[in-house]
Amino acid sequence: MRVRQATLADIPALVALRMALFVELGEALGGQEEALHQASVDYFSRAMAEGRLISWVAEDEEAAGGLLAVGSLTLFERPPYPGNLAGREAYLLNMYTRPAWRKWGLASQLLDAMTAYADQRGLGKLWLHASDTGRPIYERAGFVGHPGYLEREPG
Template identity: 35%
Template sequence: MHLTYHLAGPSDLDLLVRTRIQVLRAANLLPEGAPLPAVEDTTRPYYQTALANGDHVAYLVFDGNLWVGSGGVSFYQVMPTVRNPSGRKAYIMNMYTRPDYRCRGIASYVLDLLVQEARQRGVAQIGLEATAMGRPVYESYGFLPAGAEMELV
């Protein structure tokens, strides 16, 4: 096993869209191949714009040429608050590792890459929605429950 962590760019759009659909099927317990045309139609333009303007950063994980995992973080602005005077927030999403590659630290490593990117940008609040399978990864990193969401403060 030789894992590489690739910062996604415009040339990765097809794979990013495919992985997004795969993540949504898995998270929503949909059968493989279940059509999600509305999501597919809006995901490509989202990635095109957000990757270009820096509002989204994604990592793709490969074992040789085989895609085995991914994760992304979206950046956005809200009104400043006492806890978050800059108003900058980040939301981690699209975390996925192929079943045959789980429990090898891939998700933890991708999570760290995404959190470090957010911290370098001065983001004080990082949120995410955790599946039952992903919750232990996020908790061990320091994320705290916040209803269905969790955040690292």
């Protein structure tokens, strides 16, 4: 088992795992599967090339079926604020492990790689939205919940 940073060559597999994540979470794709798939390929291609998105993958060269798990960080900069004078942050997303490979510690290994990257780069904040099943993994890694978040849907 090996965890590594993804490359541009991994984009088809990254997007396939992202689409599987949406299906598993019960996200209503509303017949937009093809458009969402292509928009995701376009985004990953552009954002990875620009260094705004960094993904990590878990793979086993002896296992059939390609990548086993994935996790990504979207990097961005906000105005400085107390506790983060550089304003550098990352949003953790796209954490997904193929069902047959769950309970092998892959998500924890990916999370360790991503938090190490964030620490080495001096990112002042690393945040995410967690599913109920994923939440314990993040809490074990030191993430804590914050109730002050609001969201507005467009339209």
